[in-house]
Amino acid sequence: MEQVEERKLIASAKKGNDEAFTSLFQNNYTFLYKYLIKLSLDPGLTEDLTQETMLKAYIHLQHFKGDSKFSTWLISIASRVYIDHQRKIKRERKRLEKAKDDVIRKVKWDVSMGGHEWAEYMNQFAELDPDIRAPILLRHYYGFTYPEIAEMLSIKEGTVKTRVHNGIKRIRKEWS
Template identity: 45%
Template sequence: MVLDDKDLICRAQQGDTAAMALLFKKHYSFLYKYLIKVTMDPMLAEDTAQDTIVRCMENISRYNGTSSFTSWMITIATRLYIDGTRKKKREKAWLVQEQQQTARAMRWQVEYRGAEWNDLLQGLSELTEEHRVAILLKHYYGYGYDEIGEMLGIPAGTVKSRVAYGIRQLRKGDE
């Protein structure tokens, strides 16, 4: 006997874990394909799909049938994705602020010791970590792009672009 979504949902809401598993197995592929298109990142799509399934399992009793089950899942998935994106933006802003405070503290320590905090150090402190590391390894320590790529576990071309971008940012700061 093949159960339709309505029967599976009803059984899942009554605590039938087999029906719940079958219901989510039936709709997982649709959910994942949707999230691939939304996130453009297979790993993030997979994580979000799993989080969505957990959230749906926790809230299956709240599903009232006014929309299709897949619409309900997609609504939850979309909200989880948007909330995650907002959280990452807030975390990034916090990290930038933290980096700026650390740079100010470093500058104070350098000047307190009688050394000079020059414009280059200021400019480096304003770069992202990935750009700052690439520039320092290339231009301060003299490593080649291939060596830096090996050290950081990234292609040499990525190192070149990070160095070039970082230098452009430093030059903008000079203007």
């Protein structure tokens, strides 16, 4: 798109012409998408980030001064949207880790108050992902068979066997 045509569309969109903004969106969508896919490496997330970028551009279009190309302005918005998303994920991860640590501390306390000992292997067991921890617990603590566990967790029997095997292997590796 020529810069003259782009400037006309921007001026029209600033006056409230949604068709002009739609045209700007369509002309810049592929460029913006390619930029965000390279950042995120996740097609689903890229779609969301692209939509959020265009929404922010629509809302803040009056602030576009025209000193740069419209695509450059969109890239600056997209970059901030991506960075904000990454920060949000990091905050959520920290919150989940803290909650997990709090739960483990409470369980350790409850176990010790019940007159039992919290063995080191329990720490390693607690560090496993829940999708690995559950099959091990069901198999080796409760004694369910692999087919029963597969049915309970709605996964294939082979997946159950793999998760149990890899989880136990990881615990043994940490122990040695």
